[in-house]
Amino acid sequence: GAVVSQHPSWVICKSGTSVKIECRSLDFQATTMFWYRQFPKQSLMLMATSNEGSKATYEQGVEKDKFLINHASLTLSTLTVTSAHPEDSSFYICSARESGRGYSNQPQHFGDGTRLSIL
Amino acid sequence: GQQLNQSPQSMFIQEGEDVSMNCTSSSIFNTWLWYKQDPGEGPVLLIALYKAGELTSNGRLTAQFGITRKDSFLNISASIPSDVGIYFCAGLRAGGTSYGKLTFGQGTILTVHP
Numbered sequence: 224g225a226v227v228s229q230h231p232s233w234v235i236c237k238s239g240t241s242v243k244i245e246c247r248s249l250d251f252q253a254t255t256m257f258w259y260r261q262f263p264k265q266s267l268m269l270m271a272t273s274n275e276g277s278k279a280t281y282e283q284g285v286e287k288d289k290f291l292i293n294h295a296s297l298t299l300s301t302l303t304v305t306s307a308h309p310e311d312s313s314f315y316i317c318s319a320r321e322s323g324r325g326y327s328n329q330p331q332h333f334g335d336g337t338r339l340s341i342l
Numbered sequence: 343g344q345q346l347n348q349s350p351q352s353m354f355i356q357e358g359e360d361v362s363m364n365c366t367s368s369s370i371f372n373t374w375l376w377y378k379q380d381p382g383e384g385p386v387l388l389i390a391l392y393k394a395g396e397l398t399s400n401g402r403l404t405a406q407f408g409i410t411r412k413d414s415f416l417n418i419s420a421s422i423p424s425d426v427g428i429y430f431c432a433g434l435r436a437g438g439t440s441y442g443k444l445t446f447g448q449g450t451i452l453t454v455h456p
Contacts (some may be wrong), residue, residue: 330390332387
């Protein structure tokens, strides 16, 4: 149980294009999903919290117009990297937390990540 | 953002040896989690701890939630080559500005020599 699917797993595109990454909870509903960025051999850095039916909340220093988040259903959140540039190249990981339980006790389950390379 | 202090940063061990890693914090957490990440993949939950003092096992893995709620450790017994990867601790708070968000340790890179 608690499977999170992330798609695509790998993207290479030209500078200036926009890239959309999907995060789906396959066997549970997730009111809240999270988007992380990870550089090689480093820990995960939280970018934003995605809330179903409302606006995402972004961490300090993360450009909301650059990283658009949509959480239109209880099983799907999307992250769109707009006008991507080489410095946006990274490993992006989403996670989801099951709905209906106390937030303080609920672990997050992670997708397999998306390797984004901007040329 | 804030991170937990996780140690050691890396370990090189022989197959069959036991491994121990820990995380400490200056503040209290309500839940401690341990994840393992393989190269090119997302973290996978190993053990979740919900109560201070709790000791939980998952196969060869054992983790404890510190009494002070400011620390946790993970032990791996009789290591095998597939234990290779990066292990992260993570904490959850019940309130404050970090409510519901995971705070991660820096990770422990484990290498197991056959």
